[in-house]
Amino acid sequence: MFFKKNVSKSIPFLRTQFVTGTIICYGIIGITFSYSTWRYGLDLWHVIGGVAVAILMALQIFQSLRMVETLKRIEFALKRSSRGELHHRISSTQGLGELGQVAWALNDLLDRVESYFKEVDTCFRLVGQGNFDRHPLGAGLPGRMGNSLEAIDSSVMAMKDNVKLINRNELASSLHRLNTDNLIRNLQETQNDLARIDEDARQFGEQARSNASSAQQNLRDVEEIRNAINDISRTVVEVAEVVNILSRDSQQVSESLLTIKEIADQTGLLALNASIEAARAGETGKGFAVVADEVKALSRRTKETAESVDRILASFSQRVESVSEISEHSRKVTEGMGAMVGDFEQQFHHLADSSERSVRQVDIASAVIYNSLVKLDHVIYKQNGYVALDGGCEENREQCKAVSVDHTECRLGRWYHDGMGKEQFSHMDAYRQLDQPHRIVHESVQEALRLSRGNWEGSQALRDEIMVHMQRAEDASEQVMGLINQMTAERTREELDDHHSAAQGSGTGHFGRTTQRTGINRVA
Amino acid sequence: MSSSITPRQSEIILKDDDLIVSKTCLKGTITYANRRFMQIAGFSEQQLLRQPHNLIRHPDMPRGVYRLMWKTLREDNEFFGFVKNLCSDGSFYWVFANVTPDIDEHGQTRGFYSVRRKAPVEAIRLIEGLYSDMRSIEATGRGSAVIDQSVSHLANWLEQNQMEYFPAMLHLYRHGSMPGV
Numbered sequence: 001m002f003f004k005k006n007v008s009k010s011i012p013f014l015r016t017q018f019v020t021g022t023i024i025c026y027g028i029i030g031i032t033f034s035y036s037t038w039r040y041g042l043d044l045w046h047v048i049g050g051v052a053v054a055i056l057m058a059l060q061i062f063q064s065l066r067m068v069e070t071l072k073r074i075e076f077a078l079k080r081s082s083r084g085e086l087h088h089r090i091s092s093t094q095g096l097g098e099l100g101q102v103a104w105a106l107n108d109l110l111d112r113v114e115s116y117f118k119e120v121d122t123c124f125r126l127v128g129q130g131n132f133d134r135h136p137l138g139a140g141l142p143g144r145m146g147n148s149l150e151a152i153d154s155s156v157m158a159m160k161d162n163v164k165l166i167n168r169n170e171l172a173s174s175l176h177r178l179n180t181d182n183l184i185r186n187l188q189e190t191q192n193d194l195a196r197i198d199e200d201a202r203q204f205g206e207q208a209r210s211n212a213s214s215a216q217q218n219l220r221d222v223e224e225i226r227n228a229i230n231d232i233s234r235t236v237v238e239v240a241e242v243v244n245i246l247s248r249d250s251q252q253v254s255e256s257l258l259t260i261k262e263i264a265d266q267t268g269l270l271a272l273n274a275s276i277e278a279a280r281a282g283e284t285g286k287g288f289a290v291v292a293d294e295v296k297a298l299s300r301r302t303k304e305t306a307e308s309v310d311r312i313l314a315s316f317s318q319r320v321e322s323v324s325e326i327s328e329h330s331r332k333v334t335e336g337m338g339a340m341v342g343d344f345e346q347q348f349h350h351l352a353d354s355s356e357r358s359v360r361q362v363d364i365a366s367a368v369i370y371n372s373l374v375k376l377d378h379v380i381y382k383q384n385g386y387v388a389l390d391g392g393c394e395e396n397r398e399q400c401k402a403v404s405v406d407h408t409e410c411r412l413g414r415w416y417h418d419g420m421g422k423e424q425f426s427h428m429d430a431y432r433q434l435d436q437p438h439r440i441v442h443e444s445v446q447e448a449l450r451l452s453r454g455n456w457e458g459s460q461a462l463r464d465e466i467m468v469h470m471q472r473a474e475d476a477s478e479q480v481m482g483l484i485n486q487m488t489a490e491r492t493r494e495e496l497d498d499h500h501s502a503a504q505g506s507g508t509g510h511f512g513r514t515t516q517r518t519g520i521n522r523v524a
Numbered sequence: 525m526s527s528s529i530t531p532r533q534s535e536i537i538l539k540d541d542d543l544i545v546s547k548t549c550l551k552g553t554i555t556y557a558n559r560r561f562m563q564i565a566g567f568s569e570q571q572l573l574r575q576p577h578n579l580i581r582h583p584d585m586p587r588g589v590y591r592l593m594w595k596t597l598r599e600d601n602e603f604f605g606f607v608k609n610l611c612s613d614g615s616f617y618w619v620f621a622n623v624t625p626d627i628d629e630h631g632q633t634r635g636f637y638s639v640r641r642k643a644p645v646e647a648i649r650l651i652e653g654l655y656s657d658m659r660s661i662e663a664t665g666r667g668s669a670v671i672d673q674s675v676s677h678l679a680n681w682l683e684q685n686q687m688e689y690f691p692a693m694l695h696l697y698r699h700g701s702m703p704g705v
Contacts, residue, residue, distance in 0.1 A: 084629070085628070085629055087547070087626055087628070087634070087637070089547070089556045091556060091569060091573060092569065092573075094569065094570075104559055107556075107558060107559075108558065108559070111543065111545040111558050111639075112543065114637070115543065115545065115639050118624050118637065118639070122602055122624065133691050133694065134690075134694070135694065135698060137622065137641065137697075139540065139541065139543075139641045139642065140541050140542060140543030140639070140641050141543070142541060
């Protein structure tokens with residue numbers, strides 16, 4: 001061959017080859033024409049033949065150049081297509097035969113490839129906007145392209161289902177979150193309410209305690225009144241007795257006076273007889289008549305005095321009678337008063353008793369309320385744990401902080417270790433058992449939260465572990481609740497037992513003893 | 525040129541895997557037509573290139589559909605529609621057309637790309653009734669107002685079927701019927 005090493009680079013392009021060949025051909029025709037004219041003279045047939053060949057050659061070169069131009073367009077379209085521009089087509093190829101068929105085959109290929117990409121682009125653009133209903137249309141796209149569109153369609157359908165699922169989960173999770181947030185808020189509100197009720201109950205307890213001690217004070221006062229009335233009653237009875245004795249004595253005096261009056265009458269008769277005898281004796285009896293007059297006067301005065309004393313005694317006796325009536329009346333009145341004070345005392349007794357019962361019930365209610373508060377705090381602790389797990393600590397700093405609290409620092413912990421819990425329940429078994437499950441709740445929730453900072457989205461094992469810890473927390477929490485309930489029940493029972501034994505002890509109700517035994521003061 | 529063709533009641537049925545492709549410039553002048561297009565419509569490449577695309581518009585097609593198409597394309601969205609087209613000998617063929625803006629590598633819309641596929645017979649029966657109603661509305665007057673009425677008739681029809689235009693057309697193409705109809 002003429003050309004170096006068969007390398008295309010060194011071989012001229014078709015156009016150059018055609019042009020060069022044509023020039024050479026025209027050269028040969030010219031030389032042949034010139035030679036034959038010089039040798040044989042100008043011949044018409046030579047001229048006609050030469051012109052015909054030249055024209056045919058021109059047509060040939062025109063067609064060749066069109067082919068080359070079409071090839072260049074095909075090359076351009078292919079180059080642009082390989083750069084991703086799929087919209088180029090080759091038109092106006094009529095009369096180019098096989099080359100035209102190549103051009104149309106290329107057009108058909110580009111039509112299908114462009115249609116394919118338009119389907120895919122449109123479909124995914126809409127999928128990107130959340131519209132999954134623009135199914136790619138595979139009709140007219142044969143073989144791999146059609147199959148590919150079908151595969152894309154089913155993938156898009158799967159994506160649609162997935163998105164549905166994700167959306168449903170998102171909604172469920174939002175709802176859950178909303179619910180939890182509200183639950184915590186509601187629980188906190190309930191907690192506040194309970195705290196207020198607890199405060200009120202304490203105040204009420206104080207009130208009941210002060211009522212109970214006033215009732216006792218009143219009872220003591222009533223007792224003093226009753227004693228005073230008894231004294232009065234006794235005094236009245238004694239006075240009546242004295243008056244009776246006096247009355248009896250005055251009767252005896254009356255009787256004595258009667259005797260004195262008889263003596264005075266007899267003395268008067270004697271004096272009369274003596275006067276008569278003295279008158280009969282005459283002058284000798286004159287002296288004697290004077291004595292008889294004096295005796296007569298004495299007897300009259302004695303009788304007058306006795307009558308005067310009798311009158312005085314009669315009036316005395318009348319007064320003693322009325323004193324006796326008055327003292328009888330007084331006795332009846334004091335007796336009535338005594339009965340009234342007795343009733344009064346009974347009522348005060350009941351009052352003091354019911355005040356004491358109120359104190360007890362308030363104490364029980366107080367314990368129940370406080371235990372509820374403690375339980376609520378515990379529930380809120382867990383809820384905070386769930387929220388922190390669900391949304392992460394960046395978004396839920398408050399909840400995370402709440403969860404990080406140690407089991408001795410939360411409300412339940414403080415109640416248990418330093419507060420009312422230790423004070424009132426530390427003698428119970430339930431109290432002693434409570435610390436461990438409570439510690440487990442805190443530790444498990446904290447551990448689950450710590451694990452949730454890892455890549456749990458990508459690890460089933462980690463998710464399982466988180467669940468295991470939360471399950472442990474829930475189990476322990478159930479124990480905590482159960483133990484608190486047990487403590488509340490035991491406390492209630494204790495209070496009631498204490499009350500019964502106190503009531504039996506107080507019995508017939510000498511109130512001073514009751515006060516010391518029931519322990520109102522102890523509770524206060 | 526279109527006015528010179530007299531429509532005939534002779535239908536050409538497309539094959540299932542036929543793909544009719546054409547391109548136009550922004551004004552609707554044909555810049556490319558594939559061989560299947562020429563075979564079915566009976567036009568040569570010379571007869572089609574640099575001609576308006578409504579060369580093959582059939583008089584049975586309501587103008588409201590084209591109004592909707594241009595509106596959609598101007599908003600850079602793809603258009604779907606069932607179209608009855610005219611052949612050079614006056615016969616017709618139904619297609620399901622998908623027209624998209626042809627956007628070049630610089631993001632400029634340089635024309636429109638239309639792909640037409642075989643339309644299912646059931647869909648054609650259904651859409652023929654709708655188109656005929658729209659055309660009767662359009663025949664009552666001239667100008668833009670009647671086309672507006674025709675488009676609102678289409679809107680009412682969609683409302684009755686509780687669907688939007690494109691999902692409805694796509695559903696009709698894929699299933700041959702309207703959902704729930």
